[in-house]
Amino acid sequence: MTARIVELRQGILKKNDLAAAALRARLHAHGVFTLNLVSSPGAGKTELLTRTLQRLVARGVRVATLVGDLATDHDAARLRAAGAPVQQICTHGLCHLEADMVGAHLDGWDLADLDVLCIENVGNLVCPSSYDLGEDLRVVLLSVPEGEDKPLKYPTIFNSADVALVTKLDLATACAFDADRAAAHLQTVRPGLPTHWTSARSGEGLDRWVEFLLARREAARATRARTAAGASRDVPPGARAHDPTSLARA
Amino acid sequence: MHELSMAQGIVEAVEDATREARRVQPPGARPATVRAVGVRVGTLSGVAPDALLFCFDVVTRGTPLDGAALAVERVPVAIWCPTCAATLELAEAPPFRCPRCDRPSADLRRGRELELAWYELDDDVPDRVPDAGRAAVRDVAPIHPSPEDRA
Numbered sequence: 001m002t003a004r005i006v007e008l009r010q011g012i013l014k015k016n017d018l019a020a021a022a023l024r025a026r027l028h029a030h031g032v033f034t035l036n037l038v039s040s041p042g043a044g045k046t047e048l049l050t051r052t053l054q055r056l057v058a059r060g061v062r063v064a065t066l067v068g069d070l071a072t073d074h075d076a077a078r079l080r081a082a083g084a085p086v087q088q089i090c091t092h093g094l095c096h097l098e099a100d101m102v103g104a105h106l107d108g109w110d111l112a113d114l115d116v117l118c119i120e121n122v123g124n125l126v127c128p129s130s131y132d133l134g135e136d137l138r139v140v141l142l143s144v145p146e147g148e149d150k151p152l153k154y155p156t157i158f159n160s161a162d163v164a165l166v167t168k169l170d171l172a173t174a175c176a177f178d179a180d181r182a183a184a185h186l187q188t189v190r191p192g193l194p195t196h197w198t199s200a201r202s203g204e205g206l207d208r209w210v211e212f213l214l215a216r217r218e219a220a221r222a223t224r225a226r227t228a229a230g231a232s233r234d235v236p237p238g239a240r241a242h243d244p245t246s247l248a249r250a
Numbered sequence: 251m252h253e254l255s256m257a258q259g260i261v262e263a264v265e266d267a268t269r270e271a272r273r274v275q276p277p278g279a280r281p282a283t284v285r286a287v288g289v290r291v292g293t294l295s296g297v298a299p300d301a302l303l304f305c306f307d308v309v310t311r312g313t314p315l316d317g318a319a320l321a322v323e324r325v326p327v328a329i330w331c332p333t334c335a336a337t338l339e340l341a342e343a344p345p346f347r348c349p350r351c352d353r354p355s356a357d358l359r360r361g362r363e364l365e366l367a368w369y370e371l372d373d374d375v376p377d378r379v380p381d382a383g384r385a386a387v388r389d390v391a392p393i394h395p396s397p398e399d400r401a
Contacts (some may be wrong), residue, residue, distance in 0.1 A: 003370050003371070004370070004371055006370075008366050009365060009366075011365055012365060013259070014263070100355045127296075155344050159344070191346050192356045
């Protein structure tokens with residue numbers, strides 16, 4: 001009697017990968033450009049996002065935000081001050097957001113009325129790295145007080161990011177922050193990672209960051225238009241355009 | 251990082267996959283048993299293989315997969331270097347630099363895998379219908395010799 005090997009090749013996180021692919025398709029069908037902000041707790045996501053939303057609203061961009069936390073809706077209350085719709089996702093202890101949670105919280109909105117969706121993930125540099133939320137742009141924040149070598153300590157999430165925002169630059173002197181070392185470490189874990197140096201307090205770097213965001217949105221829209229027109233594009237359906245290894249998780 | 255829920259996911263996926271195999275067994279046959287499960291874990295996947303092994307052991311106790319071995323294949327990081335026009339494995343990452351020409355590359359081709367690759371099924375069925383869909387069947391020498399084989 002022979003035992004036999006059955007090959008599967010199935011992602012372990014298949015449930016979330018499938019949900020994320022469906023969510024991405026749904027968002028793209030309505031022309032929505034989606035950001036997923038990740039960082040350690042207290043790196044300044046909410047403040048940075050509030051200032052980002054203010055600038056987007058001022059430019060007439062139709063933006064909405066989902067913010068994830070284990071408990072409280074404090075962040076949603078702060079983000080609402082920017083004047084755009086916000087929904088709080090309370091995870092009740094789960095340390096990261098997952099695609100099905102994001103999808104469920106979008107049901108109350110008409111995506112046809114939306115240009116940009118911002119998702120503020122739970123503050124955590126470990127778990128969110130594996131959970132695709134259907135985003136177009138994964139934004140990792142590194143705050144000055146955390147130190148220059150943070151990227152080396154958390155290579156998985158920094159390597160998975162599409163852009164880095166260094167935050168709280170106004171504290172650089174007080175923290176003896178070495179910006180050159182931080183920049184080098186970011187490049188070590190993710191060569192070519194675009195980086196923006198910001199301070200929500202002073203406003204430094206925020207306009208440039210928003211320009212970058214809008215340029216990426218435009219590029220994504222142009223790519224989708226070209227794909228729809230029949231031009232070949234080496235991106236598998238349901239994957240982020242700049243994540244070649246998502247092929248392995250199909 | 252979530253090795254427990256991943257172990258549960260592995261068990262659910264294998265149970266789903268073997269449901270059909272168990273369904274087509276002739277009446278009176280010994281129930282199909284999963285002897286081993288193979289997973290591929292990239293070094294940049296954020297998953298600790300030891301933790302996954304421990305959690306798999308915990309999660310399978312008292313289930314049909316009780317006693318099944320978990321084989322973890324670690325997949326090293328490999329990047330595509332446009333200068334060398336090759337996919338090259340990195341002994342250590344970071345840094346993400348070509349081992350030949352030292353050029354930095356963010357084009358990761360391997361290393362983030364989190365994949366259920368195969369399972370070893372002992373199901374008493376000599377002539378098998380290949381599983382539908384993605385699964386492929388390949389005969390291999392028994393990894394766990396049966397008492398009959400040893401006799």
